[in-house]
Amino acid sequence: MAWSGxxxxxxxxxxxYTLSPCDSHPHWTLPVRPSNDTARKVSDVATEVAAYADVxxxxxxxxxxxxxxNRSYRxxxxxxxTIGNRVSGSANLEMAIKYMYSALTQNGLDVHLEPVKIPHWxxxxxxxxxxxxxxxxxxxxxxxxxxxxxxxxIKAEVLVVRSFDELKQRASEARGxxxxxxxxxxSYGETVAYRAFGxxxxxxxxxxxxxxxxITPFSINSPHTGWQDYQDGVKRIPTACxxxxxxxxxxxxxxxxxxxxxxxxxxxxxxxxxxSFNVVAEIPGWQYPEQxxxxxxxxxxxxxxxxxxxxxxGAMISWEVLxxxxxxxxRPRRTLRTVLWTAEEQGGVGAQQxxxxxxxxxxxxxLVMESDVGTFRPVALQFTGNDAARKxxxxxxxxxAPINTTKLETHAEGTDISPWMQAGVPxxxxxxxxxxxxxxxxxxxxxxxxxxxxxxxxxxxxxAVVSYxxxxxxxxxxx
Amino acid sequence: MAWSGxxxxxxxxxxxYTLSPCDSHPHWTLPVRPSNDTARKVSDVATEVAAYADVxxxxxxxxxxxxxxNRSYRxxxxxxxTIGNRVSGSANLEMAIKYMYSALTQNGLDVHLEPVKIPHWxxxxxxxxxxxxxxxxxxxxxxxxxxxxxxxxIKAEVLVVRSFDELKQRASEARGxxxxxxxxxxSYGETVAYRAFGxxxxxxxxxxxxxxxxITPFSINSPHTGWQDYQDGVKRIPTACxxxxxxxxxxxxxxxxxxxxxxxxxxxxxxxxxxSFNVVAEIPGWQYPEQxxxxxxxxxxxxxxxxxxxxxxGAMISWEVLxxxxxxxxRPRRTLRTVLWTAEEQGGVGAQQxxxxxxxxxxxxxLVMESDVGTFRPVALQFTGNDAARKxxxxxxxxxAPINTTKLETHAEGTDISPWMQAGVPxxxxxxxxxxxxxxxxxxxxxxxxxxxxxxxxxxxxxAVVSYxxxxxxxxxxx
Numbered sequence: 001m002a003w004s005g006x007x008x009x010x011x012x013x014x015x016x017y018t019l020s021p022c023d024s025h026p027h028w029t030l031p032v033r034p035s036n037d038t039a040r041k042v043s044d045v046a047t048e049v050a051a052y053a054d055v056x057x058x059x060x061x062x063x064x065x066x067x068x069x070n071r072s073y074r075x076x077x078x079x080x081x082t083i084g085n086r087v088s089g090s091a092n093l094e095m096a097i098k099y100m101y102s103a104l105t106q107n108g109l110d111v112h113l114e115p116v117k118i119p120h121w122x123x124x125x126x127x128x129x130x131x132x133x134x135x136x137x138x139x140x141x142x143x144x145x146x147x148x149x150x151x152x153x154i155k156a157e158v159l160v161v162r163s164f165d166e167l168k169q170r171a172s173e174a175r176g177x178x179x180x181x182x183x184x185x186x187s188y189g190e191t192v193a194y195r196a197f198g199x200x201x202x203x204x205x206x207x208x209x210x211x212x213x214x215i216t217p218f219s220i221n222s223p224h225t226g227w228q229d230y231q232d233g234v235k236r237i238p239t240a241c242x243x244x245x246x247x248x249x250x251x252x253x254x255x256x257x258x259x260x261x262x263x264x265x266x267x268x269x270x271x272x273x274x275x276s277f278n279v280v281a282e283i284p285g286w287q288y289p290e291q292x293x294x295x296x297x298x299x300x301x302x303x304x305x306x307x308x309x310x311x312x313x314g315a316m317i318s319w320e321v322l323x324x325x326x327x328x329x330x331r332p333r334r335t336l337r338t339v340l341w342t343a344e345e346q347g348g349v350g351a352q353q354x355x356x357x358x359x360x361x362x363x364x365x366x367l368v369m370e371s372d373v374g375t376f377r378p379v380a381l382q383f384t385g386n387d388a389a390r391k392x393x394x395x396x397x398x399x400x401a402p403i404n405t406t407k408l409e410t411h412a413e414g415t416d417i418s419p420w421m422q423a424g425v426p427x428x429x430x431x432x433x434x435x436x437x438x439x440x441x442x443x444x445x446x447x448x449x450x451x452x453x454x455x456x457x458x459x460x461x462x463x464a465v466v467s468y469x470x471x472x473x474x475x476x477x478x479x
Numbered sequence: 480m481a482w483s484g485x486x487x488x489x490x491x492x493x494x495x496y497t498l499s500p501c502d503s504h505p506h507w508t509l510p511v512r513p514s515n516d517t518a519r520k521v522s523d524v525a526t527e528v529a530a531y532a533d534v535x536x537x538x539x540x541x542x543x544x545x546x547x548x549n550r551s552y553r554x555x556x557x558x559x560x561t562i563g564n565r566v567s568g569s570a571n572l573e574m575a576i577k578y579m580y581s582a583l584t585q586n587g588l589d590v591h592l593e594p595v596k597i598p599h600w601x602x603x604x605x606x607x608x609x610x611x612x613x614x615x616x617x618x619x620x621x622x623x624x625x626x627x628x629x630x631x632x633i634k635a636e637v638l639v640v641r642s643f644d645e646l647k648q649r650a651s652e653a654r655g656x657x658x659x660x661x662x663x664x665x666s667y668g669e670t671v672a673y674r675a676f677g678x679x680x681x682x683x684x685x686x687x688x689x690x691x692x693x694i695t696p697f698s699i700n701s702p703h704t705g706w707q708d709y710q711d712g713v714k715r716i717p718t719a720c721x722x723x724x725x726x727x728x729x730x731x732x733x734x735x736x737x738x739x740x741x742x743x744x745x746x747x748x749x750x751x752x753x754x755s756f757n758v759v760a761e762i763p764g765w766q767y768p769e770q771x772x773x774x775x776x777x778x779x780x781x782x783x784x785x786x787x788x789x790x791x792x793g794a795m796i797s798w799e800v801l802x803x804x805x806x807x808x809x810r811p812r813r814t815l816r817t818v819l820w821t822a823e824e825q826g827g828v829g830a831q832q833x834x835x836x837x838x839x840x841x842x843x844x845x846l847v848m849e850s851d852v853g854t855f856r857p858v859a860l861q862f863t864g865n866d867a868a869r870k871x872x873x874x875x876x877x878x879x880a881p882i883n884t885t886k887l888e889t890h891a892e893g894t895d896i897s898p899w900m901q902a903g904v905p906x907x908x909x910x911x912x913x914x915x916x917x918x919x920x921x922x923x924x925x926x927x928x929x930x931x932x933x934x935x936x937x938x939x940x941x942x943a944v945v946s947y948x949x950x951x952x953x954x955x956x957x958x
Contacts, residue, residue, distance in 0.1 A: 077731055221926065245928045445700050
């Protein structure tokens, strides 16, 4: 996941590259379905949903104990080991899209690519060194969209602050300095403001550069990157994240009254927007193929680690749903569409263009789902929708009793699905036991080693039961 | 702490540099002490120890709640922020010794340095890159005593194994390869054998180099270094630790039948042994100044991180004991001697030379104590001694009831105190809540950020009560 700030402003050049026809899948058989009333009471819906108990068990059996066991994990391992990380604009992201196009096609699914334009920021070479009071290398990661430094770097005395308020109070000390933000981690949603806006806030009081404590509650000297946002009309100064350890060390030094001087060299630059694609694979609905339950994760990652957790896992379970449904010979009433977004990390860039293109058909979007906070042990389904829709979903999650994840929470999350939810389409996201998510997030630690195959089986089962049943109900979710 | 393998063989050139006279400390007052029987029963000892309850409370009050609160933490922060890490043979270690000599002297203690010769291995520049099946930078840390590579590095195909047994079974595949050990972490004591002996075991079957999965149960792409031991008569090949993540990735690749090629460049070399010192500070005993309770930690560290946990914390609480006793105007019957060892990480090199020099007085060593597994929240005192001595110590730890650490465990640990314990001197070590110790151990993550001031207060209080009371009892511990 990226951050939930404002969207970048380079949404342009939108066109359809290829749209595969909806194949008929004549070999797929239809499951038993409840009767076909149109005006129905809550009790009717409960009865209708409860009739899916056997199908739900079949899906869970296949995903968790059957032939599909550990498949999403193996796919994720193969994908991330083969490609590595996949930042917006990179050759790796292009390779990843080709890889997935090929893999989904080989899986017998309807696949097409929808072209979009995405940001192309490159990190270049970067290094940081404390020179005074002693020489120490500082691990750092420049922030997405940051400008670089001159080739010789920027050497400046450091002003360490713990908050934006403290920066304002000490504005007179900031001129010509490098502001180091040593803000404590409160929550990602709150603390990420320092990464996103720290550079512009520091530039407003005359700083020449910033270093920001990584947005994480735990560190093994691990810097975390992420997108940042220059404010219009404010000088653009280089900005990077350093480790919790180094930020705290400089804070202690400053509290002792010690002078601190740091040199940072960053080769970062922004190139012209690049061509990319959202990857779309689907099982067309047998009755209402134009109506869609959309499942998604994003294929891009940051340019560190393997991007297994953020968001390879979300992408793989969204593919796994189609494989499971296909393996069981099922085909829902409506289309089950998996979309693997591009350039989420830059603010949901691919997804915004998808929305702009497809919003004309918004009335056909039944439910939009995204998994982008990890595929650890599933805890609940998060849901955004009106009361009537929630009543339906409360019945649907009861089908997850065999894997003990029958909890329905409020407010789905997901940068990529938020435009749809804001426009009134019901949305769902996966809530997992994510206590360590931000330890690895946007760092070299985002690797296959944090993933667990059994957790991914459970996520896949949940994801598949919910999406299949909603896609197969007689009526779309109320909105 | 280092590893508990065989000792290196460069113990030589031993002499006393300076020995301060035992000052009389006329301003220190004597606490109330129990009566002076010589032949005593267990109940007498219990009564004698119980009479220290008030003194113990004073020590605890001062260390945990009083003016000394957080002092050992602040000292550790100042020390490690100022010096950084301090590997055997480095200028930083020399600086650290000077810093501590000066700080202890300013604290009004009797301080002297005892010269020793220590290993001087230097890391040099090092890098590793997977070239096939794709290009990926591999984080690594060369292992202490490893030879380097030619300047252009060593490029070799990789054989990944999970154990020494598997290496033997696949010996025919090892010739000319780089063996990657991807052994699972079982416990430090068991798994460290791969770091210590992996290179020689691989060389025996014809490997040209090794990469070993870091000895840790948890990783954020963090390589861990440490000492390793070439076997006599076996070819010395370059050896380094890589991250858990990369070892697991190469294992997965090898399981898929993929060819893996890695290039490693290491500038490591061993220079002639260097001059160094054990730092000794003491409060001379008022009655038996020749009899000693020895408190210790090691001042050296690895050349990564800050060496705050391993073992700056142990060194600082061993200093803190003398400060607390002095602040309270106490002076025990026997000498309280704090020794800050040098070159522990190379196998207790400084401590071995201290033992060789002072073992002639072994009958005067009452108790040897070392803290070298972190100064997190104290859980128990670990003790090695005969039954009679244990009975005394069982009474002593009861004095720690105010901080709820009255547990006495068997088997003290500590590379530096083990020669004394093997020779029959009672030993004690600190058992702390160390579940994360090996996450940071010998890595860039060993920093002040893992330390907690209140935990250090508790460790200091425990350390002080135990050492002071034992030093002040009428009789030395039975042995």
